[in-house]
């Protein structure tokens with residue numbers, strides 16, 4: 001914050017440079033290859049031209065991402081509480097969590113379609129699977145990393161297990177929880193997109209951004225594909241920003257991470 | 264004082280952890296209500312263990328220990344603790360930190376607020392209730408920790424090297440404040456310290472302990488009158504006592 005002008009000008013300059021380079025490459029391309037790299041203004045035009053289908057798809061993907069993310073937060077929190085109880089429980093369950101995380105989405109997508117049906121249901125499950133792991137690992141780590149002196153204090157005052165959990169371990173785990181939440185927030189829209197791409201359906205709600213991407217590519221609408229990518233980025237940014245704001249609200253007053261002296 | 268029964272009685276108390284060596288060996292003494300007893304001795308001689316026994320956090324291996332006429336476990340609600348670390352919850356304000364001990368004991372909100380207000384004044388943090396621990400100095404954090412212990416209006420206060428991590432000036436200030444508070448709240452104190460000067464300034468009795476096994480080597484009575492002030496530290500009897508206790512401590516550290 002000591003060089004506010006530079007802090008604004010530098011990113012701006014880089015942005016201008018990238019766009020200039022973009023146009024330069026485009027004009028260097030021969031006429032028959034120009035379709036490979038639409039310019040920003042062409043992408044914008046495609047966005048407007050396809051606003052109806054893109055808008056509907058964005059709404060559906062947002063819904064899938066939010067639901068999958070939400071379920072992942074709730075379930076991972078419960079599981080983290082269980083895992084924090086003993087190292088035996090952790091040792092017994094971690095291998096299976098790893099396996100869950102290793103499962104390739106592309107392979108299980110068709111299975112999920114059979115189990116819960118194509119479309120929103122599958123998208124939610126796939127988003128859940130992608131968000132779940134970073135959440136459960138970070139929250140568990142937070143719950144078991146409570147300052148030993150504070151635990152001792154609670155034991156000395158004969159705190160119940162319930163008090164120790166919800167007055168001490170859970171608030172102490174918040175910074176870790178938010179680390180997981182930030183990772184999951186970035187993954188959620190991507191998860192929903194991948195889910196939609198591999199297990200989406202136009203039936204019912206008309207599908208999300210992933211499904212829309214399939215349609216655009218089959219129609220050779222490359223500018224619209226770029227527009228889809230841009231919308232996905234914006235969606236990811238909104239998710240990330242929302243979590244950052246929430247984190248700031250919950251932690252800024254007391255946690256050192258918001259008060260590190262800048263070097 | 265001769266008529267009042269002791270508040271803590273150690274009779275030939277022996278303590279071992281599991282199959283480990285004898286940590287405390289035949290410890291016997293009585294504490295009268297209002298005593299300020301300092302425990303001083305080489306590290307590992309069982310000072311913290313002795314406090315844990317009083318708190319009922321660990322059972323005695325042999326002998327008898329009575330606290331407030333009961334077993335330590337039954338008397339646990341009469342006690343408060345202060346540790347070397349301030350052990351504050353960083354996500355709570357000073358005011359909420361001070362209430363934590365009472366919350367854990369299930370004290371209703373209205374009573375909590377009143378006790379908190381009294382405690383915050385006692386430790387001279389009036390007006391700092393909405394600050395967070397990270398905004399406080401080491402000495403202020405220790406005051407919050409002390410205030411938290413005082414809200415329970417305990418009969419017995421157990422302090423395990425509470426000012427050990429503070430600089431000399433802050434420590435002397437807090438020593439004086441602790442004695443001021445003692446004038447207003449009558450508790451019995453067990454105070455572990457490595458500082459002879461601090462022990463002499465605060466206590467009416469000092470137990471000098473020896474190690475391997477932990478025993479009470481000698482008791483020193485400090486007959487300096489209360490209230491004690493900065494002037495006490497300049498007096499001749501004070502310096503003589505500091506010298507005497509330092510000598511005893513040297514003799515148990517290098518037997």
Ligand SMILES: Nc1ncnc2c1ncn2[C@@H]1O[C@H](COP(=O)(O)OP(=O)(O)O)[C@@H](O)[C@H]1O
Pocket residue numbers: 280283286305306307308309310311312313
């Ligand atoms: N929970 C415990 N289990 C086993 N041994 C312990 C435990 N607590 C303390 N001890 C041992 O008891 C002895 C006295 O420890 P402590 O009471 O902490 O001494 P001090 O506070 O005087 O330094 C030490 O040898 C220590 O290793």
Ligand SMILES: [Mg+2]
Pocket residue numbers: 310311312423
């Ligand atoms: Mg100790």
